[in-house]
Amino acid sequence: MPTNPNPCPCGRAPGFSDCCGRYLGTGAPAPDAESLMRSRYTAFVLGDVGYLQATWHASHRAPLLELDGGVKWLGLEVKRHTVIDADHAEVEFVARSRIQGRGQRLHERSRFVRENGHWFYVDGDILP
Structure with a gap:
């Protein structure tokens, strides 16, 4: 099975257009807080300041x-959607990145x- 050439950066779905692409640039509202959080992560990856x-x-x-x-940006893990x-609603997540070659972890x-x-x-709130 071929891999999707345009995977979604948030990691939820294999294709960007089937996932966060439904919200970025379209004006369509995310159906829940987790979907919005994932689409905002994707906007950071893509540099979409307008969406943010x-x-x-x-x-x-x-x-x-x-x-x-x-x-x-290296990846996103959603820990909890409350x-x-x-x-x-609240969403707890960990976003991993690399800045100047050093690994970073944002837990929020x-x-x-x-x-x-x-x-x-x-x-x-930033968490340890």
Whole structure:
């Protein structure tokens, strides 16, 4: 069986267009907080600042977002997706990267809110 030439960086589905590609650049809302978190990871991998800004809740959104072009994203592991209620959720994840040849690990518990049918990243706590 041939491998997909365009796998999704988030690791959930074999093809980008069947996974995070459904949300990036289309305006289609992610159906849940985990899907939004995965699509935001993919946006970091692809350098899609517009998507990151658009999916960041206005109450915490950075006025200017510049990505470090020296980061090589290596993978994502979703540890937990906790639905708090219909409009609030948390996602715990570990994202691995390499910066100037050194391995990095970001372990975060992120908070999400849904408004008008769209999920937004609010903020998160860095975990050990």
